[in-house]
Amino acid sequence: MLEIKNLHVAVGGQEILKGLTLSIADGEVHAIMGPNGSGKSTLSYVLAGREGYEITQGSVLYRGQDLTTMAPEERAAQGVFLAMQYPVEIPGVTTMTFLKTALNAQRRARGEKEVDAVGVLKLVREKAKALNVPEEMLKRALNVGFSGGEKKRLEILQAAVFQPSLAILDETDSGLDIDALKLVAQGVNALRAPDRAMLVITHYQRLLNYIVPDRVHVLSAGRIIKEGGKELALELEARGYAQIIKDAA
Amino acid sequence: MTSLAMLRADERAKAGEAFAARGLPHRRIEEWKYSDLRNTIGANDVSAAGSVAWSLPHTPQGLEVLDLSQDEIPGWARAHWGKLRGQGVMEDAAIAFSTGGLALRVPKGTAVREPFHMNLIAGGHGRVLIVLEEGASLTLVETHDASQALVNIEYEIALGANATLQHIRRMPNAADAVRVGTVSATLAKSACYRGHFADFGSKLSRLETNLTLDGAGAEAKLSGVAVLAGKTHADVTTHIKHAAGDTASTQLFKLVAGGQARGVYQGRITVAEGANKSDSRQTAKGLLLGERAEIDLKPELEIFADDVKCAHGAAIGDLDAESLFYLRSRGIPEREARDLLIHAFLADAIAEIEDEGLRAEIWRAVEAALVYAEAAP
Numbered sequence: 001m002l003e004i005k006n007l008h009v010a011v012g013g014q015e016i017l018k019g020l021t022l023s024i025a026d027g028e029v030h031a032i033m034g035p036n037g038s039g040k041s042t043l044s045y046v047l048a049g050r051e052g053y054e055i056t057q058g059s060v061l062y063r064g065q066d067l068t069t070m071a072p073e074e075r076a077a078q079g080v081f082l083a084m085q086y087p088v089e090i091p092g093v094t095t096m097t098f099l100k101t102a103l104n105a106q107r108r109a110r111g112e113k114e115v116d117a118v119g120v121l122k123l124v125r126e127k128a129k130a131l132n133v134p135e136e137m138l139k140r141a142l143n144v145g146f147s148g149g150e151k152k153r154l155e156i157l158q159a160a161v162f163q164p165s166l167a168i169l170d171e172t173d174s175g176l177d178i179d180a181l182k183l184v185a186q187g188v189n190a191l192r193a194p195d196r197a198m199l200v201i202t203h204y205q206r207l208l209n210y211i212v213p214d215r216v217h218v219l220s221a222g223r224i225i226k227e228g229g230k231e232l233a234l235e236l237e238a239r240g241y242a243q244i245i246k247d248a249a
Numbered sequence: 250m251t252s253l254a255m256l257r258a259d260e261r262a263k264a265g266e267a268f269a270a271r272g273l274p275h276r277r278i279e280e281w282k283y284s285d286l287r288n289t290i291g292a293n294d295v296s297a298a299g300s301v302a303w304s305l306p307h308t309p310q311g312l313e314v315l316d317l318s319q320d321e322i323p324g325w326a327r328a329h330w331g332k333l334r335g336q337g338v339m340e341d342a343a344i345a346f347s348t349g350g351l352a353l354r355v356p357k358g359t360a361v362r363e364p365f366h367m368n369l370i371a372g373g374h375g376r377v378l379i380v381l382e383e384g385a386s387l388t389l390v391e392t393h394d395a396s397q398a399l400v401n402i403e404y405e406i407a408l409g410a411n412a413t414l415q416h417i418r419r420m421p422n423a424a425d426a427v428r429v430g431t432v433s434a435t436l437a438k439s440a441c442y443r444g445h446f447a448d449f450g451s452k453l454s455r456l457e458t459n460l461t462l463d464g465a466g467a468e469a470k471l472s473g474v475a476v477l478a479g480k481t482h483a484d485v486t487t488h489i490k491h492a493a494g495d496t497a498s499t500q501l502f503k504l505v506a507g508g509q510a511r512g513v514y515q516g517r518i519t520v521a522e523g524a525n526k527s528d529s530r531q532t533a534k535g536l537l538l539g540e541r542a543e544i545d546l547k548p549e550l551e552i553f554a555d556d557v558k559c560a561h562g563a564a565i566g567d568l569d570a571e572s573l574f575y576l577r578s579r580g581i582p583e584r585e586a587r588d589l590l591i592h593a594f595l596a597d598a599i600a601e602i603e604d605e606g607l608r609a610e611i612w613r614a615v616e617a618a619l620v621y622a623e624a625a626p
């Protein structure tokens with residue numbers, strides 16, 4: 001699904017990712033953990049195609065295609081989805097209108113038939129219900145005035161509506177209360193399928209109790225310094241990053 | 250000559266002298282700082298422009314429409330004629346160089362249901378007198394053909410107690426035209442003037458709105474959008490004077506400029522001494538679509554009363570890069586994402602127009618204008 005090789009990325013002339021290698025096979029869920037500022041969000045933005053991230057070395061293949069040359073909207077249409085650590089507030093655009101526009105833009109780009117207003121409403125309602133997103137939120141301007149947890153839930157609602165092949169979740173668990181965390185994890189697990197993959201960025205092992213990863217990677221200073229199975233998350237929680245980083249050095 | 254004709258000749262002669270003495274306004278005159286008329290058109294072209302012509306397809310029931318070039322005019326028109334104007338030199342020009350004019354009246358207690366459409370079909374100078382008597386109401390939809398070289402109109406508006414005038418003014422894009430308008434309105438107790446302006450730019454386009462809230466409960470509600478492309482210009486200048494207490498004014502203007510276009514909003518609010526419990530709100534925002542576009546916003550407050558509420562804000566920016574990325578990362582193509590954000594930017598100003606059909610017309614014009622504003626040069 002995703003193959004990142006020796007990726008070097010600079011932001012504003014400063015190298016943030018320094019030779020990152022990571023591959024995720026179809027059907028797998030991988031977790032990335034790492035200290036603040038290690039480059040986790042940078043990686044997620046690079047995968048989603050945000051401007052201002054200069055790839056100085058290395059490659060990113062998504063389903064065998066070079067992802068780096070594709071526009072963000074093209075990536076989305078091809079099934080890449082990033083649940084952002086800090087979802088953006090967009091005044092004047094209602095959430096429902098946004099969902100409809102985005103879904104149909106993706107479908108159009110893939111040569112699929114657009115879904116009419118009634119169809120979108122039905123789909124969104126069904127998914128919203130499962131995630132406990134109140135109908136009223138869908139009528140409000142996108143993310144405007146939403147609480148931290150509401151924003152995160154809305155990101156997962158989008159994943160549920162768009163059904164991406166590769167979902168990257170950047171700290172979707174932070175800001176969620178315990179019940180919301182379970183709901184969101186259920187939503188994410190519902191997306192698991194043999195032809196899909198997920199990259200879950202988190203600081204907390206707790207999320208990984210619900211979304212059980214196939215692999216865990218530890219990112220530090222722009223490099224993967226340690227990898228392992230789901231038990232690595234427990235080790236991190238017990239020993240802290242400093243110790244693990246020291247071991248790896 | 251009838252005495253009326255003599256009066257008129259005298260008024261025009263005086264205005265002509267004033268115009269000759271003062272000349273065309275230019276950028277060193279504060280109110281014209283961003284709209285240098287002297288640099289745009291010659292004084293001779295102005296004095297030779299003649300009178301405008303309106304197409305008035307339908308007169309709705311309850312409205313009286315009068316051509317003021319005729320020999321006899323009724324008392325109500327005579328009572329107000331020339332008395333409401335301000336001191337602007339372009340008002341002098343309108344009076345000096347136009348013959349006659351158009352007068353509208355809605356008698357006491359009459360609500361005119363259908364909108365009155367005024368479409369300008371020939372350029373030049375024009376005068377419009379609007380008298381809404383106590384409790385009367387009218388919606389005026391003013392549009393202009395795009396082909397006029399010079400248009401200069403002076404509006405004199407008297408709103409009686411509890412009268413409501415809704416004035417919608419839609420100016421199409423006309424890259425070579427020079428368009429100037431001056432609205433002077435006086436509002437009696439609990440009268441309301443709603444001005445909704447859409448300007449799609451010309452070589453120089455400027456509308457100055459001077460409103461005097463003269464009686465308690467009087468209210469001014471102004472909103473407007475400009476969507477500009479190429480080298481066009483649009484300037485909306487307002488001066489709202491809270492002359493009496495318990496008066497309210499709201500202003501909401503949104504300007505979008507692409508290419509090398511220039512959008513201007515200047516808004517002065519004066520709260521006179523003793524005009525306590527006045528409430529004024531003023532918001533103007535500019536959105537720049539290109540590096541060579543320019544927007545100038547100048548809100549001003551002059552307060553001589555102690556107990557007033559004033560809120561004002563002005564901001565200019567580009568399309569937000571983070572918002573754009575967010576939308577694109579959800580599969581919305583760049584062009585469509587930009588459109589969505591521009592629409593969101595303009596929406597609240599257009600939503601001020603109460604009538605759904607009129608709102609839709611403005612939106613259609615906005616869509617068309619955006620295609621050009623988004624194109625590079």
Ligand SMILES: Nc1ncnc2c1ncn2[C@@H]1O[C@H](COP(=O)(O)OP(=O)(O)OP(=O)(O)O)[C@@H](O)[C@H]1O
Nearest residue numbers: 011012014016035036037038039040041042043085
């Ligand atoms: N636009 C930028 N300009 C300069 N430096 C940047 C920019 N964006 C990110 N950085 C830097 O890159 C480094 C990695 O940031 P990133 O957001 O990827 O960290 P993170 O691992 O997601 O951290 P956190 O756990 O706090 O979310 C940080 O040192 C950050 O300050």
Ligand SMILES: [Mg+2]
Nearest residue numbers: 040041042085
């Ligand atoms: Mg981060």
